[in-house]
Amino acid sequence: MRKTLISFTLAAWVLMTLVIAGVAQVKVAPLDIKERTLPNGLKVVSVQDNTSPTAAIHVWYNVGGKNDPQGKSGFAHMFEHMMFKSTKNMPNEKMDRLTEDVGGFNNASTWDDFTNYYEVVPSNYLETLLWAEAERMVNLNVDDKNFASERDVVKEEFRQSVLAQPYGQLFEYVSSLSYTQHPYKRGVIGDLDQLNAATPADAKSFYDLYYRPDNAYLIVVGDFDQAKFDTWTDKYFGRVKRPTASIPRVTIKEPARTKETRYEKTAPNVPFPAVAITYLAPPSKDADIAALRVANKILSGGESSRLYQSLVYKQQIAQEASFNLDNKVDGGLLYFFAIASEGKTGAALEKALLAELALIQTKGITPKELEKAKNQLISDAIESLEDNDGKAIAIERSVAYEGDPKLVNTNVKRLQAVTAADVQRVMKKYFTDTNRVVIHYSNDGGAK
Amino acid sequence: MKNTLTLLCVLCALVMSSFAQEMPPAPGVPKAVSVPAVQEKKLPNGLTVAVVQKSQVPLVTINLLIRAGASGEDASKAGLADMTASMLTKGTKTRTATQIAEAVEFLGGSISSGAGWNTSFISVTVTSDKVAQAMAILADVVLNPKFDQKEIDLLKSQSLDGLTYNLKQPSFLANYVASKYSFNEHPAGGTPASIGVISRADILKFQQDNYNPANSVLVFAGDISAATSSSLAAKYFAVWGKGKRPIKELRLDRLTKIGSADTSGPRPIVNRFLVVDLPKSGQASVIYAQPINGIGRSDARYFPASVLNSVLGGGYSSRLNQEIRIKRGLSYGAGSSFAWRSWKANFATRTQTKNESAAEVTELVIDELRKLSTTPTAESELIPRKSGLTGPFGLSLETTGGLANAIGELYGFGIPSSALNSYVANVNGVTDAQIKNFALDNLLGGDIVIVGDYSIFRADLAKRFPKMTVDVIKADDLDLSKDNLRK
Numbered sequence: 056m057r058k059t060l061i062s063f064t065l066a067a068w069v070l071m072t073l074v075i076a077g078v079a080q081v082k083v084a085p086l087d088i089k090e091r092t093l094p095n096g097l098k099v100v101s102v103q104d105n106t107s108p109t110a111a112i113h114v115w116y117n118v119g120g121k122n123d124p125q126g127k128s129g130f131a132h133m134f135e136h137m138m139f140k141s142t143k144n145m146p147n148e149k150m151d152r153l154t155e156d157v158g159g160f161n162n163a164s165t166w167d168d169f170t171n172y173y174e175v176v177p178s179n180y181l182e183t184l185l186w187a188e189a190e191r192m193v194n195l196n197v198d199d200k201n202f203a204s205e206r207d208v209v210k211e212e213f214r215q216s217v218l219a220q221p222y223g224q225l226f227e228y229v230s231s232l233s234y235t236q237h238p239y240k241r242g243v244i245g246d247l248d249q250l251n252a253a254t255p256a257d258a259k260s261f262y263d264l265y266y267r268p269d270n271a272y273l274i275v276v277g278d279f280d281q282a283k284f285d286t287w288t289d290k291y292f293g294r295v296k297r298p299t300a301s302i303p304r305v306t307i308k309e310p311a312r313t314k315e316t317r318y319e320k321t322a323p324n325v326p327f328p329a330v331a332i333t334y335l336a337p338p339s340k341d342a343d344i345a346a347l348r349v350a351n352k353i354l355s356g357g358e359s360s361r362l363y364q365s366l367v368y369k370q371q372i373a374q375e376a377s378f379n380l381d382n383k384v385d386g387g388l389l390y391f392f393a394i395a396s397e398g399k400t401g402a403a404l405e406k407a408l409l410a411e412l413a414l415i416q417t418k419g420i421t422p423k424e425l426e427k428a429k430n431q432l433i434s435d436a437i438e439s440l441e442d443n444d445g446k447a448i449a450i451e452r453s454v455a456y457e458g459d460p461k462l463v464n465t466n467v468k469r470l471q472a473v474t475a476a477d478v479q480r481v482m483k484k485y486f487t488d489t490n491r492v493v494i495h496y497s498n499d500g501g502a503k
Numbered sequence: 504m505k506n507t508l509t510l511l512c513v514l515c516a517l518v519m520s521s522f523a524q525e526m527p528p529a530p531g532v533p534k535a536v537s538v539p540a541v542q543e544k545k546l547p548n549g550l551t552v553a554v555v556q557k558s559q560v561p562l563v564t565i566n567l568l569i570r571a572g573a574s575g576e577d578a579s580k581a582g583l584a585d586m587t588a589s590m591l592t593k594g595t596k597t598r599t600a601t602q603i604a605e606a607v608e609f610l611g612g613s614i615s616s617g618a619g620w621n622t623s624f625i626s627v628t629v630t631s632d633k634v635a636q637a638m639a640i641l642a643d644v645v646l647n648p649k650f651d652q653k654e655i656d657l658l659k660s661q662s663l664d665g666l667t668y669n670l671k672q673p674s675f676l677a678n679y680v681a682s683k684y685s686f687n688e689h690p691a692g693g694t695p696a697s698i699g700v701i702s703r704a705d706i707l708k709f710q711q712d713n714y715n716p717a718n719s720v721l722v723f724a725g726d727i728s729a730a731t732s733s734s735l736a737a738k739y740f741a742v743w744g745k746g747k748r749p750i751k752e753l754r755l756d757r758l759t760k761i762g763s764a765d766t767s768g769p770r771p772i773v774n775r776f777l778v779v780d781l782p783k784s785g786q787a788s789v790i791y792a793q794p795i796n797g798i799g800r801s802d803a804r805y806f807p808a809s810v811l812n813s814v815l816g817g818g819y820s821s822r823l824n825q826e827i828r829i830k831r832g833l834s835y836g837a838g839s840s841f842a843w844r845s846w847k848a849n850f851a852t853r854t855q856t857k858n859e860s861a862a863e864v865t866e867l868v869i870d871e872l873r874k875l876s877t878t879p880t881a882e883s884e885l886i887p888r889k890s891g892l893t894g895p896f897g898l899s900l901e902t903t904g905g906l907a908n909a910i911g912e913l914y915g916f917g918i919p920s921s922a923l924n925s926y927v928a929n930v931n932g933v934t935d936a937q938i939k940n941f942a943l944d945n946l947l948g949g950d951i952v953i954v955g956d957y958s959i960f961r962a963d964l965a966k967r968f969p970k971m972t973v974d975v976i977k978a979d980d981l982d983l984s985k986d987n988l989r990k
Contacts, residue, residue, distance in 0.1 A: 081561040081630045106559055107901055108534035144525045148829065151820045153527065156887030158894015175898065179531035186527050207832025211786070215835045215855050218785025221671045278534070323783035324671040327664065357613060358604035368601065371657065374664040397664055423609075430611030434562075434630055441560050442901045 081437065085464035086446060089281065095297040096269025099288055100450055100460045102276040104443060109159070110181045110277030111443040113173040114188045115451050118265035120167045120243035121305050121385070127253045129209065129245015132165035134261050136205040138172060139163075143194035145187065147201065153180065153187055167239050168384040169455045175444050178278035182287050188273070189291040192266055197258040206250055213244050222394065224322045225329055225496040232318055233333045233388055233492050237309035268295045270302050274450050274460070277443040309335065309386055315491045321499035327374070328401035328497040332408055333390040334490045339382045339456035343484070345469045346477040347380050347389065352428035353420055353478070354378035354411070359427070361415070362393075366407050372399040376408070382456055389485055401495040412486055419479040432470050536897035536927075541910060541920035542729040549717030550740050553920060554732040555724045555906050563634050563725035564903040565641060566626040568911045570720075571713035572618045573691035574844065579984065582693020583701050584618035586658060587709045591616050591625055593654040595647040598640075600654055606640055614640070620691050620844060622915040623713070628904060631726040635735065642739035645714070650706050662698050673781060673788035674855055676978065677954040680779055683983045685792035685950045686849045696984045716743045720914040725903035772869050772876075775950045776971045778964075780957035781978040787861035787955025791852040791868050795945045800843035800916040806929045807937035808841055808848065808945075813888040814880055814938065815839050815871060816852055820891070822874075823852060826867050833860050833867075845916055850946060858959035862967045865951055876942035879935040893927045954978070 089101045123130040141147045154161040159176035172191075174184050217223035227242050234240035273292065275284065312335060337343050354361050355378040358368070366373040376393040391412070393404040439445050453463040542554045569588075576583040592614055593600040607614045612629035625645060629637040669675040682690045689697070721740065723732040773791070798804050816823040816839025827837040837854035852872075856864045880888075899905035900923075913922055953960070957975060964973060982990040 081632050108536060155818055155820045155891055158890040177533055179533045182528045183530055204832040208828055208835060211856060212835040214786045214857055219673055219855065221668060326667045326671050357608040359601060359608045364601060374661055396660065427609045431608060434611035437560060437562055437630055
């Protein structure tokens with residue numbers, strides 16, 4: 056992000072996108088989604104909701120860290136920063152003038168699979184922001200001075216989120232050591248050397264390749280009049296031309312793992328040993344993702360979850376233990392992560408995590424655990440849809456991971472359909488001994 | 504230097520406008536943001552019940568706030584208030600810690616508790632069909648905590664591990680040090696030494712002294728009516744016995760800072776330089792810290808201070824972020840804040856930069872403080888930075904959690920909830936003269952605290968600040984329980 060970057064992510068499941076449809080107690084009406092495609096290929100999704108006088112505007116581009124040019128990892132994210140600089144008709148930071156200065160906010164984030172730009176503004180500024188988003192879709196300037204300065208900012212972002220965090224580098228290893236072929240291995244933030252290799256010319260060609268109406272979704276939720284909104288969209292986005300060149304896509308498939316691989320990594324200022332155990336996950340559209348979300352809650356959703364109860368509470372070997380579903384379009388990661396308590400070892404963490412895995416694989420889950428997990432997922436869904444921006448994010452995630460904004464309205468139904476047998480089945484299917492990468496991480500120079 | 508910069512910017516603007524071919528469409532007619540009404544009631548035992556009904560989403564946040572926090576604990580027992588609140592969910596007379604977590608999470612909800620400097624809280628958010636069950640658990644943990652020794656031991660070891668982890672992060676470490684060095688307080692999360700000595704008796708005493716209905720407010724925000732809220736509050740909390748009279752926040756008299764300032768002559772912007780040396784640190788954290796005694800949260804100057812902060816370091820477009828990040832690429836972000844107490848405020852600017860540029864960033868921070876205290880803020884800057892406060896204020900009231908926080912903050916300081924309705928007008932009424940005077944009167948004479956790899960920025964710091972004496976402490980030698988901060 057311009058303000059926060061999401062490379063690996065817990066957010067992938069924290070921001071899970073669900074909606075209530077026909078659930079027993081509380082009910083939330085499905086989002087009333089209007090969808091159309093402009094002649095230039097831009098897909099427009101809108102939800103009119105006049106509850107509060109604000110509007111959330113998201114422009115989602117089908118380009119992310121996985122599309123970084125060869126030898127220039129971190130590029131897509133650095134380019135995202137450039138999108139706040141001048142355009143033909145806007146000076147640098149004009150987006151801030153049109154948002155922050157009138158009481159709204161803006162930001163953007165680059166993920167492995169996509170990049171989003173978004174604003175929340177008082178609704179009388181909606182037309183202004185539609186103009187501005189269309190403007191930067193087509194009229195961006197890339198000048199050397201801005202490029203150099205934003206590269207320095209991104210390097211500071213790297214230092215802050217990776218180098219200055221005791222476990223920052225471990226999460227970079229989770230990407231780089233979990234994939235052998237797929238560009239997901241490079242991570243979104245990249246590294247300092249490859250950031251230095253990027254040029255303004257690279258930015259220009261990246262912009263031309265990927266920033267175009269037929270590679271984007273405009274998603275707007277909030278206080279507007281539908282007819283006016285459609286007119287504005289036609290007026291400002293309709294005039295953006297569709298380029299003729301085809302859009303390059305990542306076609307590399309990560310090969311299935313054939314044996315367990317183990318790594319020992321160190322870094323300075325690491326207070327306690329930690330371990331990450333990763334498994335390749337199915338693509339985000341796979342039907343098994345629903346059962347994996349339920350498993351995620353049972354293993355890792357709160358202090359009554361299995362990992363907390365076992366590693367943190369009863370054995371007291373970990374200060375933190377989690378199971379994560381890092382969903383990605385071409386196949387993400389399922390991983391266990393734990394940080395040791397004072398005096399405990401990474402080996403003890405690995406043993407305990409694998410014991411919990413074996414338990415769920417052999418004994419399955421209880422009906423009560425299943426019900427609890429579903430209740431938690433329903434609450435998450437309702438909370439995620441509390442305001443206009445939350446609704447826009449939920450729609451955007453359905454676009455990103457399932458290719459269809461309307462699937463946001465069936466998420467809860469699909470989770471409700473998960474059975475205890477489904478959970479046990481997916482835990483056996485993906486968590487095999489040969490699909491395992493184990494990364495131990497500790498202080499360089501020995502225990503600290 | 505400053506003049507040159509200004510000229511350049513004027514040129515920039517001219518160049519921009521010269522090739523601008525299209526202007527953004529003008530905004531439409533603004534609509535008013537509605538501030539929801541707070542309904543308030545007192546139970547016979549003195550417990551205040553505050554309700555804001557907002558029914559669009561079937562969610563309810565219930566927040567019990569106790570007007571006692573880290574300010575009420577002894578520095579040698581730093582972390583006691585937070586530990587007491589955290590222990591509430593770790594077992595009652597009839598439920599174990601695991602059963603409490605199990606019960607709340609089965610409702611699809613979450614429960615959290617803790618303490619800051621001013622208040623302690625326990626909060627739960629659930630879907631509106633599960634409010635009664637959630638209230639039963641909330642009341643049980645407040646009224647019947649067991650404070651089991653085994654649970655205390657576990658929480659203490661978790662807190663110590665957490666501190667060890669956080670103290671490896673330059674920004675955490677810088678704030679932690681400034682709390683004692685500059686603000687004459689102690690960290691609300693405790694120190695390794697203080698956590699070690701907190702006993703069950705301390706926790707019981709803190710609870711008995713401070714947790715009572717007259718000293719508390721129960722906030723309901725979301726999809727729930729005032730009538731339902733009142734009857735739930737009465738059903739579960741009427742039995743809460745009347746405790747001692749509400750305590751006032753301790754007015755610490757230790758106003759003289761360590762190594763007290765030379766107050767003769769014109770006030771320098773920086774009084775002291777402290778460096779905490781953290782070898783191999785990935786970045787340096789640079790803080791400017793200045794306590795403002797005598798101006799508390801309910802003082803009318805809260806509003807000039809808030810607008811000042813918005814101008815200086817309150818958002819992406821603030822001056823610090825403009826100068827440090829946007830113009831020079833020296834950081835991912837730079838900002839400032841006031842931490843409010845009932846009778847004082849702690850002002851700090853914060854940023855992280857590569858070790859190599861720590862001294863340069865320090866200079867930029869000082870330049871901005873000087874500018875703020877000598878030059879009026881133009882109306883063209885003031886208006887958007889005021890919107891930077893009022894807009895997010897409106898947005899924050901759109902979620903039950905945001906509503907509960909906004910109301911809780913006011914009650915924590917004994918400020919009537921009608922302040923929500925006057926907030927926007929109060930912000931908009933602030934003048935440039937008030938800001939300049941506030942800066943001149945209150946912001947200068949503070950400390951620069953830098954945490955990072957000193958070997959990298961030592962020479963540059965000496966070069967840029969030849970007259971300053973720099974006090975250097977190795978991170979491994981730090982001890983906040985000592986006046987000289989050293990083990």
